[in-house]
Amino acid sequence: MTLFAALRLPREILFGKGQRHALPAVARRLGQRALVCTDARLAATPVFGEMMAALKAASIEVLVHDGVQPDVPRDSVALCADEVRSFQPDLVIGIGGGSCLDMAKCVSLLLAHGGALQDYYGEFKVPGPVLPIIAVPTTAGTGSEVTPVAVVSDPERTLKIGVSSPFLIPSAAICDPDLTMTCPPSLTAIAGADAMTHAIEAFTAARKPPGHELAQQNVFIGKSALSDQFALYAIRLLGRSLEKAVADGSDESARADVMMGALAAGCAFGTAGTAAAHAVQYPAGALTDTAHGLGVATMLPYVMSYNRRVSASAFAEVGEALGLAPTGSTDEQADAAIREVSRLFAAIGITLTLAALGLTADQIDWTCEQAIGIQRLVKNNPRAIDLAGMHQLVQAAFDGDLAAAAR
Incomplete structure (x- = not known):
């Protein structure tokens, strides 16, 4: 290419x-x-x-x-x-x-x-x-x-x-x-998980035809060679230090890593954009009065599972940036990366399901309808997503079923 x-x-x-x-x-x-x-x-x-x-x-x-x-x-x-x-x-x-x-x-x-x-x-x-x-x-x-x-x-x-x-x-x-340094553990966790979501969604964003008009007609243009470098750097720093910063706010090295990770993630998604995790958070967050970073982080493992069939090689790179050994097939490495993101978020207290955030079953349909309408985010998702696919994703995140998200 x-x-x-x-x-x-x-x-x-x-x-x-x-x-x-x-x-x-x-x-x-x-x-x-x-x-x-x-x-x-x-x-x-x-x-x-x-x-x-x-x-x-x-x-x-x-x-x-x-x-x-x-x-x-x-x-x-x-x-x-x-x-x-x-x-x-x-x-x-x-x-x-x-x-x-x-x-x-x-x-x-x-x-x-x-x-x-x-x-x-x-x-x-x-x-x-x-x-x-x-x-x-x-x-x-x-x-x-x-x-x-x-x-x-x-x-x-x-x-x-x-x-x-x-x-x-x-x-x-x-x-x-x-x-x-004075940020409490909960805010450190939510903000850092937000940054990790920015980085992973930017790195796995859909790659658009690179015509000269792309960046002139779109603020967020999908992944590119430079945004990828910032995203991987952010994932590496956050993967090694976010858990440490939440556990010990006085750890200056961890604090520096997390702040640099958030900065690098911003450099990545400020041009590449984000995708389905953010699309779902807008309506789900409005219904549950949920902090933005908490909502997108709750969604991220399910969105990764949904996208795995088209983004396995990218997720394998995410896994390496998170410090995982590149063993097994590409699909196995992708699965390991998804598990590691889930483990990290659980370790720092990120809510595991949309139900735990406060979304109710009768709000799922409205959430899906609103999320699919946010086209600037939906079109950035690497796997095409229609209303049925959005319902599959949101239902899986509501139930806590990663496997259902991947179907």
Whole structure:
């Protein structure tokens, strides 16, 4: 086949212990008036206060918006934009978990282009550059620091909705593992499992015909040579250290591995995209009020089983990245990889079935109908999936039957 790759990333990525101290220098290259989006808990911490003091010492005017809420309610974005417009920021800094980074992206968009956020739902609706964004994650999972998507909750819709545009990719991502050291075990597990799901779905995403128009017409384009490298690197790091980081949050090496794994997974899926595990989580998560990372991780082993007949060689590579010895046939190696993902997720407390997440039997049909409608994800799945196939997958995940998913 013809070698093909595409990748969209920030202009600058800084990773490592203490890299948060580079924030003032990075910010000064982008502007002099910074809006900072964070949540109330983080805003009250000494480390956040130190970061704000460093910005001010660098002669950067700072306005802190500390009202970011989980899942970024749509109207909270408009309220923030209206409140800060008179400040006239020339850059936006998101500090915190994925919601804080997504809020920074959305507010930057509204400040640059006006209108209502819903004007930009979908792909390629952002008409041009937004205010420069610096993303400083304090959790290791979403990868939002490097991706072209922001997810919000809309009161007029049952499912969360995304704004997807290369213009939303932050100008700079500053990833300091020290900022994750206080994450509790449950959040570490859910965020890390989210990152593992990103990496595996990106690595096994459908490979599209590599025409010149592919990346011009799609934000997420399926697997390619470069996204594969980031995905495998993420799987390797998360496979060796996620369990350690959950067990001992003070393990600096494990924390660094998990944060780098989440970053690399974001680099992979930010171009390749994700697939069926994410498609099911949108409706299932809405019905069960489930954390995104927990829902996609619950689905992942079943989606891997469903895809095994067309992705066995890719799953064998996943197994090697997870540290498994490449013994037996390709199919046997693929099965071993699926078992290892299931074992790892069970070990860190990921819920094993959709029923255990709270989905009820009478909600299965609606979940399937909504999931199959999310075509940007469904078309990225390596094995074609129609409504009957989606029902097979969701029923298997509800029952906890990996073998049924593989039929």
